[in-house]
Amino acid sequence: MGRLSVSLCGIELTNPVIPASGTFGYGYEFAELFDLDRLGTFSFKGTTALPRFGNPTPRIAEAPAGMLNAVGLQNPGVDKVIAEELPKLKKVFHKPVIANVSGFSIEEYAEVCAKLDKEEQVGWLEVNISCPNVHGGGMSFGTDPRAAAEVTKAVKAVTTKPVILKLTPNVSDIVSVAKACEEAGADAISLINTVLAMRIDLKTRRPVLANTTGGLSGPAVFPLALRMVWQVSQAVRVPVIGLGGVSGAEDVIEMMLAGASAVQVGAANLVDPLACIRIIDALPAVLDRMGVKNITEIIGGAHG
Amino acid sequence: MKQGVFTVGDNAPLSPRLKRLRLLGDSSAIARPGQFVSLALPGFFLRRPFSVCDWDASGFSIVYEQVGKGTDYMRSLRTGDRLDVLTGLGNGFDLSRAGNAPVLIGGGSGVSPMLGLARRLLTEGRSPRVILGFGTREDVALLEDFRLLGVCPTITTLDGSFGLRGLVTDALEELQPSFFYACGPEAMLRAVAECSACDGQMSFDARMGCGFGACMGCTRMTRSGPKRVCRDGPVFDRGEIVWED
Ligand SMILES: Cc1cc2nc3c(=O)[nH]c(=O)nc-3n(C[C@H](O)[C@H](O)[C@H](O)COP(=O)(O)OP(=O)(O)OC[C@H]3O[C@@H](n4cnc5c(N)ncnc54)[C@H](O)[C@@H]3O)c2cc1C
Ligand SMILES: Cc1cc2nc3c(=O)[nH]c(=O)nc-3n(C[C@H](O)[C@H](O)[C@H](O)COP(=O)(O)O)c2cc1C
Numbered sequence: 147m148g149r150l151s152v153s154l155c156g157i158e159l160t161n162p163v164i165p166a167s168g169t170f171g172y173g174y175e176f177a178e179l180f181d182l183d184r185l186g187t188f189s190f191k192g193t194t195a196l197p198r199f200g201n202p203t204p205r206i207a208e209a210p211a212g213m214l215n216a217v218g219l220q221n222p223g224v225d226k227v228i229a230e231e232l233p234k235l236k237k238v239f240h241k242p243v244i245a246n247v248s249g250f251s252i253e254e255y256a257e258v259c260a261k262l263d264k265e266e267q268v269g270w271l272e273v274n275i276s277c278p279n280v281h282g283g284g285m286s287f288g289t290d291p292r293a294a295a296e297v298t299k300a301v302k303a304v305t306t307k308p309v310i311l312k313l314t315p316n317v318s319d320i321v322s323v324a325k326a327c328e329e330a331g332a333d334a335i336s337l338i339n340t341v342l343a344m345r346i347d348l349k350t351r352r353p354v355l356a357n358t359t360g361g362l363s364g365p366a367v368f369p370l371a372l373r374m375v376w377q378v379s380q381a382v383r384v385p386v387i388g389l390g391g392v393s394g395a396e397d398v399i400e401m402m403l404a405g406a407s408a409v410q411v412g413a414a415n416l417v418d419p420l421a422c423i424r425i426i427d428a429l430p431a432v433l434d435r436m437g438v439k440n441i442t443e444i445i446g447g448a449h450g
Numbered sequence: 451m452k453q454g455v456f457t458v459g460d461n462a463p464l465s466p467r468l469k470r471l472r473l474l475g476d477s478s479a480i481a482r483p484g485q486f487v488s489l490a491l492p493g494f495f496l497r498r499p500f501s502v503c504d505w506d507a508s509g510f511s512i513v514y515e516q517v518g519k520g521t522d523y524m525r526s527l528r529t530g531d532r533l534d535v536l537t538g539l540g541n542g543f544d545l546s547r548a549g550n551a552p553v554l555i556g557g558g559s560g561v562s563p564m565l566g567l568a569r570r571l572l573t574e575g576r577s578p579r580v581i582l583g584f585g586t587r588e589d590v591a592l593l594e595d596f597r598l599l600g601v602c603p604t605i606t607t608l609d610g611s612f613g614l615r616g617l618v619t620d621a622l623e624e625l626q627p628s629f630f631y632a633c634g635p636e637a638m639l640r641a642v643a644e645c646s647a648c649d650g651q652m653s654f655d656a657r658m659g660c661g662f663g664a665c666m667g668c669t670r671m672t673r674s675g676p677k678r679v680c681r682d683g684p685v686f687d688r689g690e691i692v693w694e695d
């Protein structure tokens with residue numbers, strides 16, 4: 147066990163830095179630039195029961211210190227993911243991977259999770275109850291503690307692997323949603339997904355995104371994400387994965403001090419495809435400066 | 451794809467609207483004309499994608515138009531400034547399909563990749579003809595560069611102040627090309643596709659998140675399903691395109 151290793155629901159990660167779903171594809175593009183096995187794991191693109199084209203374009207807009215996306219869960223559907231993407235992924239990454247799952251009904255979540263649970267390379271299921279982009283879909287599950295608990299129960303009933311519930315920040319009481327998921331059997335919580343946002347183009351006087359609204363992510367959301375990780379990690383006993391705006395080694399440390407057992411990196415991968423590797427490489431020096439031997443020592447350290 | 455730090459060689463105006471930025475550094479990831487690069491600009495979160503105009507062992511050039519804040523910042527870049535650039539992005543044009551008498555059609559800043567394409571077609575012993583479309587006389591750019599290669603482009607301007615009056619398609623009607631390569635505004639690409647008898651390839655534009663295939667931000671529906679403009683494109687075959695209304 148190295149000084150950067152952490153454990154996530156009984157599976158050891160060589161370091162706590164995890165590329166976040168939707169910003170890392172199925173890994174192939176990044177495998178051109180670095181050895182993916184340097185990562186502890188990564189979370190692949192959100193998977194639904196049926197293939198989805200996603201939202202109309204433009205799907206991307208810029209923000210001060212961040213970006214908006216309204217991709218709308220474009221993916222080839224769970225059957226194709228299993229038949230085509232996972233075998234390819236297996237060639238470039240040789241460790242358990244996090245399967246990110248989305249759905250528009252409780253049955254869909256359960257169906258997709260049951261299928262992915264059988265795949266050898268899937269180590270964890272990450273259930274996205276937070277995507278703000280799909281009308282009448284994901285949003286409602288993550289904003290209502292009861293609905294969040296129902297999804298959790300339904301997924302737990304059909305899976306054997308650790309289940310991570312991924313929460314939306316677009317709520318007034320994040321702690322109650324997290325607690326409801328924990329009580330329903332969630333093995334871990336990841337947060338945050340993107341923050342509902344929009345931009346308007348001055349030339350056209352219309353919203354930039356064809357979908358009108360999209361999810362804000364990147365450094366702009368870091369303090370907000372950190373606050374929620376802090377609150378949730380105090381309220382639940384299961385491990386918390388912190389994400390939202392992480393772009394450097396110091397952000398990782400801050401998230402872990404706030405209570406995160408591991409950290410995901412999203413938008414930073416899109417603008418710097420080597421972001422995760424740079425962060426991993428920079429961590430030991432930060433730990434040295436802080437006089438910390440093993441990174442696990444700092445988890446929740448700010449709670450005093 | 452490669453990530454590298456490049457040094458600004460120069461950043462000179464070609465016309466009131468267009469400037470050419472030469473960047474010096476490792477250009478080894480650039481394999482085909484029609485590929486693009488993505489510039490990280492200080493103070494801007496997302497990278498900005500630009501077609502490669504031309505390249506050699508010492509670096510590459512792009513031609514850009516100021517349309518917003520990022521390109522406005524680029525206008526102030528000076529010799530010696532350093533930029534983080536992703537190079538070798540996208541598929542690029544397929545030169546093997548050119549035939550004997552290909553035509554290269556560029557409109558506005560879309561004239562840019564046609565220069566590198568013309569140079570490589572000439573190296574392969576083809577004789578490309580070139581049509582460049584602009585708004586008005588003062589917009590005309592890269593004409594001398596094409597002439598230095600030994601090709602004499604047909605210029606069209608909307609107001610007739612230089613070359614032929616009208617659109618690139620007005621010049622295209624005269625020719626019987628073996629294949630066409632086009633880059634420019636989508637309305638121009640569509641008009642070219644509709645008036646050409648031969649097959650061809652076109653380079654498309656899209657709002658991008660990453661520029662290298664990871665985010666699904668740039669998807670375009672094609673006859674063979676959803677495609678990422680940044681990775682499966684930006685160059686698509688005429689027959690693959692689904693035109694949006
Ligand atoms: C494959 C490809 C090749 C391109 N080649 C060229 C070229 O050779 N010369 C040239 O002048 N322009 C080219 N463009 C367009 C160029 O990327 C945009 O003009 C530029 O990003 C605008 O940035 P801005 O900050 O000035 O605009 P802003 O409007 O301030 O930018 C805001 C955001 O929107 C994006 N954006 C705005 N306009 C466009 C656009 N037309 N296309 C894509 N993204 C846009 C920006 O990248 C940024 O993320 C190309 C685009 C693509 C996708
Ligand atoms: C382009 C894009 C696509 C995303 N797609 C998904 C997805 O499919 N499933 C999911 O759970 N989260 C998705 N997310 C959210 C990220 O995983 C992450 O929660 C969020 O962006 C905050 O982290 P960041 O600030 O580091 O980007 C996406 C984010 C972006 C930018």
Ligand code: FES
Nearest residue numbers: 659661665666680
């Ligand atoms: S811009 Fe990210 S996939 Fe094309």
